[in-house]
Amino acid sequence: MIAKTTFNRLPEEKKERIMQAALMEFAEKGYRAASINCMVEKAGIAKGSVFQYFGDKEGLFAAVFAHSLEKVKEELRKVRDNPARTDIFTRLAQIMHTGLAFTRTYPLIYRLYTQLLSTPDIPCRDFLLTRIRDEGKVFLKELLEKAAARGEIRDSLPIQEALFLLEALLDRFLLASVLPYLGNGFFDGQNLESSIPHFIDILEKGMGSSR
Amino acid sequence: MIAKTTFNRLPEEKKERIMQAALMEFAEKGYRAASINCMVEKAGIAKGSVFQYFGDKEGLFAAVFAHSLEKVKEELRKVRDNPARTDIFTRLAQIMHTGLAFTRTYPLIYRLYTQLLSTPDIPCRDFLLTRIRDEGKVFLKELLEKAAARGEIRDSLPIQEALFLLEALLDRFLLASVLPYLGNGFFDGQNLESSIPHFIDILEKGMGSSR
Amino acid sequence: MIAKTTFNRLPEEKKERIMQAALMEFAEKGYRAASINCMVEKAGIAKGSVFQYFGDKEGLFAAVFAHSLEKVKEELRKVRDNPARTDIFTRLAQIMHTGLAFTRTYPLIYRLYTQLLSTPDIPCRDFLLTRIRDEGKVFLKELLEKAAARGEIRDSLPIQEALFLLEALLDRFLLASVLPYLGNGFFDGQNLESSIPHFIDILEKGMGSSR
Amino acid sequence: MIAKTTFNRLPEEKKERIMQAALMEFAEKGYRAASINCMVEKAGIAKGSVFQYFGDKEGLFAAVFAHSLEKVKEELRKVRDNPARTDIFTRLAQIMHTGLAFTRTYPLIYRLYTQLLSTPDIPCRDFLLTRIRDEGKVFLKELLEKAAARGEIRDSLPIQEALFLLEALLDRFLLASVLPYLGNGFFDGQNLESSIPHFIDILEKGMGSSR
DNA sequence: AATGAATGAGGATTCATTCAT
DNA sequence: AATGAATGAATCCTCATTCAT
Numbered sequence: 001m002i003a004k005t006t007f008n009r010l011p012e013e014k015k016e017r018i019m020q021a022a023l024m025e026f027a028e029k030g031y032r033a034a035s036i037n038c039m040v041e042k043a044g045i046a047k048g049s050v051f052q053y054f055g056d057k058e059g060l061f062a063a064v065f066a067h068s069l070e071k072v073k074e075e076l077r078k079v080r081d082n083p084a085r086t087d088i089f090t091r092l093a094q095i096m097h098t099g100l101a102f103t104r105t106y107p108l109i110y111r112l113y114t115q116l117l118s119t120p121d122i123p124c125r126d127f128l129l130t131r132i133r134d135e136g137k138v139f140l141k142e143l144l145e146k147a148a149a150r151g152e153i154r155d156s157l158p159i160q161e162a163l164f165l166l167e168a169l170l171d172r173f174l175l176a177s178v179l180p181y182l183g184n185g186f187f188d189g190q191n192l193e194s195s196i197p198h199f200i201d202i203l204e205k206g207m208g209s210s211r
Numbered sequence: 212m213i214a215k216t217t218f219n220r221l222p223e224e225k226k227e228r229i230m231q232a233a234l235m236e237f238a239e240k241g242y243r244a245a246s247i248n249c250m251v252e253k254a255g256i257a258k259g260s261v262f263q264y265f266g267d268k269e270g271l272f273a274a275v276f277a278h279s280l281e282k283v284k285e286e287l288r289k290v291r292d293n294p295a296r297t298d299i300f301t302r303l304a305q306i307m308h309t310g311l312a313f314t315r316t317y318p319l320i321y322r323l324y325t326q327l328l329s330t331p332d333i334p335c336r337d338f339l340l341t342r343i344r345d346e347g348k349v350f351l352k353e354l355l356e357k358a359a360a361r362g363e364i365r366d367s368l369p370i371q372e373a374l375f376l377l378e379a380l381l382d383r384f385l386l387a388s389v390l391p392y393l394g395n396g397f398f399d400g401q402n403l404e405s406s407i408p409h410f411i412d413i414l415e416k417g418m419g420s421s422r
Numbered sequence: 423m424i425a426k427t428t429f430n431r432l433p434e435e436k437k438e439r440i441m442q443a444a445l446m447e448f449a450e451k452g453y454r455a456a457s458i459n460c461m462v463e464k465a466g467i468a469k470g471s472v473f474q475y476f477g478d479k480e481g482l483f484a485a486v487f488a489h490s491l492e493k494v495k496e497e498l499r500k501v502r503d504n505p506a507r508t509d510i511f512t513r514l515a516q517i518m519h520t521g522l523a524f525t526r527t528y529p530l531i532y533r534l535y536t537q538l539l540s541t542p543d544i545p546c547r548d549f550l551l552t553r554i555r556d557e558g559k560v561f562l563k564e565l566l567e568k569a570a571a572r573g574e575i576r577d578s579l580p581i582q583e584a585l586f587l588l589e590a591l592l593d594r595f596l597l598a599s600v601l602p603y604l605g606n607g608f609f610d611g612q613n614l615e616s617s618i619p620h621f622i623d624i625l626e627k628g629m630g631s632s633r
Numbered sequence: 634m635i636a637k638t639t640f641n642r643l644p645e646e647k648k649e650r651i652m653q654a655a656l657m658e659f660a661e662k663g664y665r666a667a668s669i670n671c672m673v674e675k676a677g678i679a680k681g682s683v684f685q686y687f688g689d690k691e692g693l694f695a696a697v698f699a700h701s702l703e704k705v706k707e708e709l710r711k712v713r714d715n716p717a718r719t720d721i722f723t724r725l726a727q728i729m730h731t732g733l734a735f736t737r738t739y740p741l742i743y744r745l746y747t748q749l750l751s752t753p754d755i756p757c758r759d760f761l762l763t764r765i766r767d768e769g770k771v772f773l774k775e776l777l778e779k780a781a782a783r784g785e786i787r788d789s790l791p792i793q794e795a796l797f798l799l800e801a802l803l804d805r806f807l808l809a810s811v812l813p814y815l816g817n818g819f820f821d822g823q824n825l826e827s828s829i830p831h832f833i834d835i836l837e838k839g840m841g842s843s844r
Numbered sequence: 845a846a847t848g849a850a851t852g853a854g855g856a857t858t859c860a861t862t863c864a865t
Numbered sequence: 866a867a868t869g870a871a872t873g874a875a876t877c878c879t880c881a882t883t884c885a886t
Binding site for chain 2: 028029030032033111114115117118119120121154156157158160161162164165167168169171172173176179195198199201202203204205206207
């Protein structure tokens, strides 16, 4: 955290190269197994530089995480600032499309997130997960509440569980785009997009107001 | 994989002790970070024995995985062999309850599974994940197909997507019981059970046949 | 401290070789500058073994220290169990001779002690120094007290300061045998022995009972 | 040693700041463990500057040492230029008081000296120690010789050994003011001053001319 | 003259694995 | 079959030193 300035003063190209190499390491191998040796080789920099820039491995991870979160935020903003005059189910479809585009563009970032979820010994994990949640999940909640206010969802809908289900579906949907195992062999790559309307169909019947 | 026999000839108590210690290591620290040093200390056996029994770390992991999968299968059998004369939604509720009981009883096994999901450099990951899928997911599919045959679900339901959604929900539901972060603060420990009917409510409306 | 057994089970010759190599490193370079790399090369063992035996560098240091202290204790016992029926000044001369013989035999042990004295960041320094003091200095105190009881020293002698002076002289005397700088160029190696009676002369006049 | 001029042209305040920071590092951690990184941070200068000023770590140490020696010399001069018309034992008491005041004012300088004494791998150690000796010890010798000429000390006194004893006592006395361990628990901080007369008492009886 | 980014050798330490007993 | 001592590669990290700006 101290010498963060050193890194920030670097030319943009080099910064990106380093972030990319580090992201690859962490996303592919997980925090512990990620090797700074491999990382610096990929990035083409000296090993010592990493520690000058980020202090230690933990600092590097935090930087990579922050860098990735920034990308996520940009993406979220796109969805949020969309021509919002549509009903919630149309928006959910939009979100799924946008999310899919995101994981296709930045598959490693999504992998980093799943690493974080399942690896208990990552430093600051609690803090980092909290930041993600604050960033991403509040959004869905607002979406649901506004839809409720507009009468787009049925009165009897249990909000918390609906929220949980939406998150689960979205998360798994994105995960499937990164890890083909989860698609059950049914969803192979390109087909994920075409399944979106079907998901929306189920959600609409399950959550929408009748009529 | 080589001298598996040697391990199998061990007294049951010792086998269980070793498996338990190894499961703890792998589930808590992940594959790479797991230390055979720590493991043998917990198990109270000689380090050399591990390599005599399982060949190498990878073999040990495979054995732990197989051992855990066996427990999962037992559990699945319980659900499958249940008094099956109920509709699919009642059964889904049963499954959620049973799953929750399972992760409460064997939280480490579920963690092992999530580790496997998110850590790409575990050897044989593909093979192991395939085995899980074959074990667990075929079951849900059959459930859906039978329900369709009985007319419990609407004709227009897109089966693949419904299956995917069910898996996503179940998985996330169990994960939340192990990792409190995912509950969004809404679900705190005991509350997970009470939310099951609400999930079923959504699913029934989304997937069930009208009337 | 844990795997101390491993080291103790080693053949005596190997144990001694390792202790000697470690003592050389620590005594010559100080705790921080001592390199385990150099040490294992001198001892002809694998680097990993050091950590198996002693846990970490600190544990190694503690072991070397304990080993050395054992040698010191043996030496002290020799002096203590001497034909004790002589006056204190004769005994002081004996002690100086014995001490000199000790530093000549184990110069590194004495250097280790001085390293400990002057290096503030050695782990457990307080504890180790206390152990030395308990071992060595109580002895001088008893000597003085018995001499007082026998009337060998004057009533007006300030005991604490006399003790301090004796320690200072003994310590410096031994130090000079190890570090020639302190001898002021006057005492070159062999001459230290011949100066003992002269020191005793001063001490006797300063501390002895008149006549 | 190369561009010493560059450093000397610096504003006095900056020079002092740098010397102080370096002295702290060396005195507290010893030569090897002292980190130029820490040092420059404390001093608030660029790391490169150290090497521009002093060539390398060794040169920096030599400069710090010289700077400290200068302070010692000033102090010595005070004692030397004292109203000298007193006998040697009064002067020794003065010296002890002055020395104590010095180590209280500049404890780091004394620590630097003890580091130098006990750490054999400091470069130029021989040279530096010789300079100290030349500075400090000649003085005591003169004192003794003049006292002998004035008949303040007995004819039979072995001069070299007396000198050695005085040095040992003074050194240990000062050391005890910096490292409390050596006081044996008897001398706690403030008490050192009050013990001076008692030391002088012993010395006078041991070395003074009878009557 | 001053800066501070870059470097890589070397530090302690951990660990899976081998093998003689 | 079981042990646990031995090994050395790989880990993160620190540091003095260099050099372009």
